[in-house]
Amino acid sequence: MTIGELRHVALRTWIEETASLCGPADIRLCDGSQAEYDELCSRLIVTGTFRPLSRDKKPHSFYACSDPGDVARVEDRTFICSKTREAAGPTNNWADPDEMKRILRGLFSGAMRGRTMYVVPYSMGPVGGPLSKIGVEITDSAYVVANMHIMTRVGNPVLEALGDVGDFVPCLHSVGKPVLPGQPNIPWPCDADRKYIVHFPEERSIWSYGSGYGGNALLGKKCFALRIATSMARDQGWLAEHMLILGITNPEGRKKYVAAAFPSACGKTNLAMLIPTIPGWKVETVGDDIAWMRFGKDGRLYAINPEAGFFGVAPGTSQSSNPNAMASLARDSIFTNCALTPDGDVWWEGIGTPIPPGSLDWQGAIYDPASGKPAAHPNARFTAPAMACPCIDPEWENPEGVPISAILFGGRRAGVVPLVHEAYSWPHGVFMGSIVASETTAAAAGALGRLRRDPFAMLPFCGYNMGDYFGHWLDVGATPGAILPKFFYVNWFRKGKDGKFLWPGYGENSRILKWVFERCDARGDEGAVETPLGLVPARESLDVSGLTIDAPVLDELLSVDRDAWLAELPGIGEYYNSFGEHLPAGLRAELDKLGERLGSKG
Numbered sequence: 001m002t003i004g005e006l007r008h009v010a011l012r013t014w015i016e017e018t019a020s021l022c023g024p025a026d027i028r029l030c031d032g033s034q035a036e037y038d039e040l041c042s043r044l045i046v047t048g049t050f051r052p053l054s055r056d057k058k059p060h061s062f063y064a065c066s067d068p069g070d071v072a073r074v075e076d077r078t079f080i081c082s083k084t085r086e087a088a089g090p091t092n093n094w095a096d097p098d099e100m101k102r103i104l105r106g107l108f109s110g111a112m113r114g115r116t117m118y119v120v121p122y123s124m125g126p127v128g129g130p131l132s133k134i135g136v137e138i139t140d141s142a143y144v145v146a147n148m149h150i151m152t153r154v155g156n157p158v159l160e161a162l163g164d165v166g167d168f169v170p171c172l173h174s175v176g177k178p179v180l181p182g183q184p185n186i187p188w189p190c191d192a193d194r195k196y197i198v199h200f201p202e203e204r205s206i207w208s209y210g211s212g213y214g215g216n217a218l219l220g221k222k223c224f225a226l227r228i229a230t231s232m233a234r235d236q237g238w239l240a241e242h243m244l245i246l247g248i249t250n251p252e253g254r255k256k257y258v259a260a261a262f263p264s265a266c267g268k269t270n271l272a273m274l275i276p277t278i279p280g281w282k283v284e285t286v287g288d289d290i291a292w293m294r295f296g297k298d299g300r301l302y303a304i305n306p307e308a309g310f311f312g313v314a315p316g317t318s319q320s321s322n323p324n325a326m327a328s329l330a331r332d333s334i335f336t337n338c339a340l341t342p343d344g345d346v347w348w349e350g351i352g353t354p355i356p357p358g359s360l361d362w363q364g365a366i367y368d369p370a371s372g373k374p375a376a377h378p379n380a381r382f383t384a385p386a387m388a389c390p391c392i393d394p395e396w397e398n399p400e401g402v403p404i405s406a407i408l409f410g411g412r413r414a415g416v417v418p419l420v421h422e423a424y425s426w427p428h429g430v431f432m433g434s435i436v437a438s439e440t441t442a443a444a445a446g447a448l449g450r451l452r453r454d455p456f457a458m459l460p461f462c463g464y465n466m467g468d469y470f471g472h473w474l475d476v477g478a479t480p481g482a483i484l485p486k487f488f489y490v491n492w493f494r495k496g497k498d499g500k501f502l503w504p505g506y507g508e509n510s511r512i513l514k515w516v517f518e519r520c521d522a523r524g525d526e527g528a529v530e531t532p533l534g535l536v537p538a539r540e541s542l543d544v545s546g547l548t549i550d551a552p553v554l555d556e557l558l559s560v561d562r563d564a565w566l567a568e569l570p571g572i573g574e575y576y577n578s579f580g581e582h583l584p585a586g587l588r589a590e591l592d593k594l595g596e597r598l599g600s601k602g
């Protein structure tokens, strides 16, 4: 189909206006076919962006190195341009929408000269599904189009679902590097010093300039499925969340679905694809990053994974840490900023084998192990199709979603937070989500071990005032007739006095999932013990059979340190004050109740 043949007038007009602003050499409406994907990859080989990997090692897969100035999401260049600063709230970078449009029009003017302008219709969620939504990304990056092919559903079926008048989110992207006459194209074009990742939540549009990388450029992911979708969800009574979704089946064959929010560097993809160590239990993956949830007719909360692929962190992924991820990326994948071995495979730190001599690092130079630098960038990524995952859930593409029984929050805390605790109520669970925090790791910017609040793991992803977002969660829990999931908070990262982790983690986390599963069916506090923080497992109800763990260690893992929690309260109070009048009274009340349960004097 050509642009002129498009029956959707608003879409056609937007494409024509964008073309006249950006001045591309040609326009291509993407059909989503395999032939199109193959042609894009061939083009990317010609420009030096892609190197094909060995057919024997990673069939039909490609290796890309980014510009060193374009390696990750850029939170300080990410803007929420709502009409007022207050609507964006204290956790977002706000800019005036008219002023920002003026800047962006200047940047986008002529930005696509000498390039192809790709028009990519895509669906977040199964095409035509009741929980799914459509976006159209216009981009001058073939690398972005190839990644969108894996991460979303693209092309003709989406246009058909859109029809003549359907709603779509316009997503405009340019790498900001026109190809001027006589100039060669370069492997990773970008405008590294002038990036703008901009969201207009009221008009529901996205403009992204200057970066070709990940969450900055694959606009269906963080920009649409989280920042714009949170604002849609607030207005339409649903939830757009930074959560994995997994299914867990017990030895009797009964299954429950769990959604879980973790800040980065807490092993979210590993949990989504966990292989249980307890006999007879099974975990299957619905999604590893994003959940869209709404109540079904039966009153239960149903979730879909709006994505179709994994954009996973490569370093640390190995046959022992996550064999399911390794199988997912075994073919038909794109690798960005990994190391390249002489036999045409990819390599990264933590893959479990030594780097072969003569490998290239993520910038394409021969790797020198004596340099002390990593061969792969710490944010190196694989883009892999979800359906290649051996533990993909049979219901992962059910357009109606899967019913959620439990919602987990987690963070990385060396002390203070027990291995697992359960909320007493929905408002208490929202309180737990609002105070999610993680200690920074070496991979993150800033001081090591500093506590960073990351409410609902949504700090960089909520498209409106975070205080109002907490209020929306409270409102959702008050939906008449709702059968609400239970909330839990987990911490696999508690350390002993010797600085060593007290809990083995990985597959052993299935023991916590088992307790969560059983608590979802339990009456009252069966299998649990009340503490000021919430319900923790009764010792005999946490299955540690076959695990070598001393009773005092288990006691420490499940203990609630009253003094440490009393010391946390003022910090939570101050953090709450930062939301001003937007902080719901219900959350302040939960903080007061926690203080009372801890026996605080005030």
Ligand code: O2Y
Binding pocket: 071, 072, 073, 213, 214, 215, 216, 264, 289, 311, 312, 379
């Ligand atoms: O650095 C990027 O652009 C990727 S960020 C990302 C990718 C996949 C899943 N989650 C994230 C994240 O930052 O939460």
Ligand code: MN
Binding pocket: 242, 289
């Ligand atoms: Mn994420």
